[in-house]
Amino acid sequence: MTNQRLFNAFVFILMCFLISETFAQSKKATISGFVYDSSNGEAMIGVNVYIKNAGIGGSTNNSGYFVINSAPIGKQTLQFSSVGYKTISVDVDVSADQHKQLRVELSPKSVNINEVTISSDKEKLADKLFAKPASKIEMSGSQVNAIPKVIEADLLRALQTMPGITAISDFSSELYVRGGTPDQNLYLIDGADVYNPDHAFGIFSTFNTNAIKKVEVSKGGFGAEYGGRLSSVLDVTNLDGNRNKFEGIFNLSLLSGSTTLQIPIGSIGSISGSFRRTYIDQTYAKWSKDIPDYYFYDGNLKGFFDLSEQDKLSLSFFKSSDNLKYKQDKDAPQSFGFFYDWGNTTGSLNWKHIFNQNIFSSFWVTGSSFSSNFKFDKILNLSEKNELSDYSFKGLIEYYATNELTFKLGAEHKVLRFLYDEEWEQGRVDIEQKDHLTTAYLNAGWSPTILWDFEAGARLNYFKADISSTNIEPRLAIKYRLSETSSIKFASGIYHQYLDRVPRLFFSSIWCSADKYIKPSNSYHYILSYQKQLGDLLQLEVETYYKDYKNLYSYNQNLNAMVTPGYFDASGNPVYNNTKGIFTRGDGNSLGFEVLLRKDVGAITGWVSYSLARTKNTYDGINQGNEYAPRHDRASVVNFILNSDINDLFSGNWNGEPTPKSSKWLLGLNFIYASGQPITAPASAYQVSTVPDGNDNTIPGENIPGYKLYPGSIDSYRLPAYSRMDLSITYEKDYGSWTLSPYLQIFNIGARKNIWFIQYQSEFKNNSIIQTVKKVNMLPILPSIGVTVKF
Amino acid sequence: MKTLKIFIIIILPFLFLNCGDPNVDLNSVTYEPKIAVEGYIYANQTVANIKIMRNYRLGSDVNLNKLYLTPEDNSTSVTINGTALQFDPLTKTYYNNSILVEPGKTYTLEVSAVIDGKKLQTESVTTVPQKGFSILSEHVLGTLKYNQEPIVITYTPSAGTEIYLFSILARDASVSSFIYTNPYVTNIDSVDVRKNINDYKMQYQAVSEINSNTTSTYTLKIDAFRIWFYGSYRIAVYAGDINFKNYFFTSNNVEEDDGNFHEPIQVLKGDGIGVFASAIKDTIVFNIIK
Structure with a gap:
């Protein structure tokens, strides 16, 4: 039997089992349902569901759905909890063989909640840590937006601040995950594969952060539901749309304008839409020939x-x-x-x-x-x-x-x-x-x-x-x-x-x-x-x-x-x-x-991380078959991210809830240090012409034959370490039904001249070919301003 | 105030690390001595002009007298198919007038030498293309007007040829004969021309993807932007073997767009770099006028 027929048989048997299970009579009381965010109607993932005094529970899946089997008969109290949301209790009365279906809504915590909420977050935090698979990172769209950026908020650049995920340069948003190359990462948007997700020659990614509901990144060891790639999975779920009210964001930066709108469709659903476009071609390009x-x-x-x-x-x-x-x-x-x-x-x-x-x-x-x-x-x-x-x-x-x-x-x-x-x-x-x-x-x-x-x-x-x-x-x-x-x-x-x-x-x-x-x-x-x-x-x-x-x-x-x-x-x-x-x-x-x-x-909020790593490759016919470190190998990387209300930061309110007020100054800091990248440098010169009658690569005015450069050992030389600090300051003013947030971002605030690559210039001097290095640096200090309006 | 002090103390080291202009010191790049070979043999000619040299560390003294490896100074031994080559101290090249290169035949070069006290060896094999290649003599080009009359060369291929290299030499190249009214590079003056005159003077065009195993004729139109001077031109056409092709395409392309280097295709085994290749050669001349 061929592989294809084996597979078809497997699927057929599986479907028969599922259909029979659909019609099977259950003798257990079961409680199931969906959990939603009351502020926007979005299904909530990873909510803990627990029957008090029974010691059983579960959590919502990626669609916000939960199931509790073998629930005790009679009156029960279910507790629903999630970090950042008010815990609620729901009373149910179930009989034998009954299936109870619920629709539950959790409300985001009000800023007036006191330390009791912090304590309950503490318990949920431990459960959240245990529930999370190894090597998994979760981020929300708002967390991505809070990280200081290069002009535009960018999902992939935000992920480059996590341990085990490195960047090759300031000009690239590609992800190198634990020594793997970017093509080894599976990118999904609402279940669809995305290839080459980059704008502007790789500087920005195509993920609009205002459209994101949740990002889950698995740096390795991911389960059987994902495959087709060697290193990692980046699974992006976009907003379903606010099911309760019309909501929108408008953002204007030095590079682009963007908007995200969410509209309910009666009681049956919602629509969300985002659009972003740069305007340099309509402004700067018309004034400058360069x-x-x-x-x-x-x-x-x-x-x-x-x-x-x-x-x-x-x-x-x-x-x-x-x-x-x-x-x-x-x-x-x-x-x-x-x-x-x-x-x-x-x-x-x-x-x-x-x-x-x-x-x-x-x-x-x-x-x-x-x-x-x-x-x-x-x-x-x-x-x-x-x-x-x-x-x-x-x-x-x-x-x-x-x-x-x-x-x-x-x-x-x-x-x-x-x-x-x-x-x-x-x-x-x-x-x-x-x-x-x-x-x-x-x-x-x-x-x-x-x-x-x-x-x-x-x-x-x-x-x-x-x-x-x-x-x-x-x-x-x-x-x-x-x-x-x-x-x-x-x-x-x-x-x-x-x-x-x-x-x-x-x-x-x-x-x-x-x-x-x-x-x-x-x-x-x-x-x-x-x-x-x-x-x-x-x-x-x-x-x-x-x-x-x-x-x-x-x-x-x-x-x-x-x-x-x-x-x-x-x-x-x-x-x-x-x-x-x-x-x-x-x-x-x-x-x-x-x-x-x-x-x-x-x-x-924020994080500090350190990673120590070593990657070696061996390629046929390269470096005489000896192993070498690839260009993206970084021995040590340190990341430090901090986000805070400036008043809370300097008043010592480090662990409490943000102090409520109608206007505030928000601070974002991002620091990164990475070991130098390995490169192959020229080690010697030799005087063999390209063609038999040629005399190319000669030095004008000098009476010596043309020469060529020959590389040293592959990737055996390390450039100096990379280091950068970014700063963002946002003023957020709440006008009740809308919020205005102008911001200032400073990328590379110390103006460090991190080296992107080096080029070589030859000079014949004192009877020697002197190789001088021309450094091509990465981004300099780069301030940018913009404004965000939420309504 | 205390919190502010703690915050500043935490942030200051990061700010300190974030400044500066790091230096690059290439002195630590590892250098290995190698035998550099420039060896071309041509069908129906004897073995001659084989250059055996050494590489040298960047920044070190380029002593032309020490560049070439000699039997006396470096215990250099050079053989082709087991037959030793003689050294000419005037031209500093190796030759053997008794070895007549034949089309279709295979030749093995073996070299050993001592460089900086280290004994090195290298070898390479080349197979001369079969008989057949030539520029069709009835297509002598004569005098052509610049950018108005195409420069077309007709030739017959040879089996075993991997590349047809057209080496275009402006024999009258000078600052005064440069075509400043060319449509490709504007705002160029005599200083720029003098600085880069060798790049303009010597141009190459290569064809490597034709079917050489036929009796058809092929034509090549020389790209208009390879002509930069008025005056006399010489095009030497080489029908080269796989070594010729590999060396031509990769020896000058070891630096990538981002400055990183990679190895060319290795034509020589062991401790050698450079080329040992064979070809059938033909030549054509013409003049360019306004």
Whole structure:
């Protein structure tokens, strides 16, 4: 029986089981339902639900749904609690075999609540720490916005302040997670994959922070419900929309204007929409010949509909676009110039259905596409088209067998298409790949006592291109409570990736899939974590990890010499139609240690973290096959984030609730220190001409032959350390129905000249070729202003 | 006030670390001595002009007298297919008039030398393209008007050729013969020309993706922006092997856009860098006028 038939049989048996379970008679009393935020009607994730005096409970899932099986019969009191919200109690009266369905709303804490609330937050904090998987980071949109920024609030730049996540430079928002490269991260917006999520040549990401409801990042060891990438998952859920009232935000910065609006649709649902566009092309570019015509925009639209008590539907749409028109000399009749545009479009349809109180399901149809187009203007006949599409159908069934045992069963089918087309006068690249990736997974979560939590699962992948590959990915996570406030966790798993990327400086990456020339990649994760609540509101997390990679693919820098045409067209011009020679194959590993001390509650919030890491790669034919540190390896990184009301900060109100007032000054500080990046520097020169009769690279006026530079050991030299501090000051004025917040941001307030890269200049002096270094620095001190209006 | 003091004490070290202009000291970059080979052999010619040199640390003394490796100073031994090459002290090159390079044949270069007290060895193999390549003689170009008449070269390919390199040399290149009215670079003066005259004087155009295993003829139109001077031009066309191609495409492209370096394709094994390659060579001349 072929792999495809095995998979089909598995799905069929699974569906039969689920349908029978739907109609099965339950002899237990069950309480289930949804929990919402009373201020905006958004479903709440991770809310603790607890039956007083019964010792049983649970928490809401990603859709705000909870189930408590085996509830005691009679009058019961359920307690609902979440950090930052008022705890409420709901009385119910259940009889045997009854299924009670609830709709609960929690209110955000009022600023007038006293220390009693802080104490209850303390208890919830310990539970929240234990519930969180190892290596997971959660952030809200408001937390992202509070971090000092480079002109614009940016999700990926905010994540670069977390331990284990590094940046390659100030000009890049890409994430390097625990020694992995950005293509090893899975980006999801409302369930749809996103590729190349960047604006402005990588400086900003395409995620509009005002549209974000929640961000969950798993730096490693993630469960069976995620796959297809080697390193991490970034799962973004956008706002469903305020179901109670019209709400909006308008923001104007030096770079762009943006707005987010949320509108209820009667009692059945809501809509939220965001739009952002830069305006440099309409202002600065019209006044200055040196600034090219460039702009970007992005927009989100999401609708949420309550079809019935058992059915909920959401539709989500996202589009981003960057457009550049460049001309070297605007006055010259035939000046060098080019056009370049790129962007993403994603859409998802999500249907949530409750088969019965124990079976919650979620189904998605998603589509994602990326495209870029590049064309030289007149002088050179060269153009490029780069397209990618990803259409998926996914299903997830959550079966709450008992209060201690939960199963997740899922399946996904993905259709991928990659197209890269480049044309020049005497040749062409025409590579098109069409692939299918089919996945089934099973995950079991078991909490036999309040001290232990086990999760075990497996993913079965079937990848079909011009090759086929079947892989099994076991996953395991174990948690143990050492005390009321501390726990240890272990996570491990095998991960496969069937995509690779050609990264390019300033230009969008080109994606391709595994095929007969490129094998699927895989990685192994091992993570050990210790977490403790310190005092009332501090969270301490200490983690160590080891990752091992096989079949990594790095862009072949000598591709132009090694690539061979697949065939010749009618004119005798070469056509390159396969991926042979594009990449160099290698293996690698990463080892690291991270410490995070975090405070999310109170008048002062923020975190301080330290990470110590080492990553080594070995690539065929590079560095004589010896291992070396990749460019993104950073031995030590320190991060410090602080957000506070200035009055509370200097009055000593560090742990209490923010002091209520109609206007306030808010302070944000961000500090980062990172070890220097490894580079390959030239070590020697030699006098061999490029061509037999040539004498190139000569030094004008000097009587010596031309010379060339030869590199030293790969990535063996370290640039100086990187350090930066940012500051933001916001004045927030509350006018009752609306709020005005002008702000000042200063990026790199110390004006440190962090080195981005170095270039070399040769000078023949005193009978020697003296190599002088020209430093190209990253961003200088960069103040920016803006204003935000909330209504 | 106390809180303010604590806050300032905490923040000050961060501010201190956040300032400054860090230096880059490249003296710690590791240097390894290597044998630098510039060796081209041509079909139907004897082995000649093989240069065996050394590399040198950046910033160290470039002593032209010590650049070339000699049998006397460096115990240098050079052989091709086991036959020793002789050293010419006048040209500082190695040769052997008894080795006639034949199309389609394979040649192995082996070199050993002592540099800075360290014994080094290297070797490389090249296979000469098959007989067949030539510029079609009835297409002598003569005198052409600048940017009005195309420069087209017709040639026949050779099996085993991986690259056709057109080496374009402006034989009358000077500050006065430079074409200042060119449409590609405006606002250029004689100072700029003098500073970069070698870059303008020597241009290259390469073709590496044609099917060399046919009897068809091919044409190459020289890009208009490779002509920068009025006067006499010489184009030497090399039908080169895989070593020729790999060295040409990668030896000068070791620095990436962000200043990082990577290794070129290694044409020589062991302790060698540079090139040992073979080709069939032909030449054409023409003049450019206004």
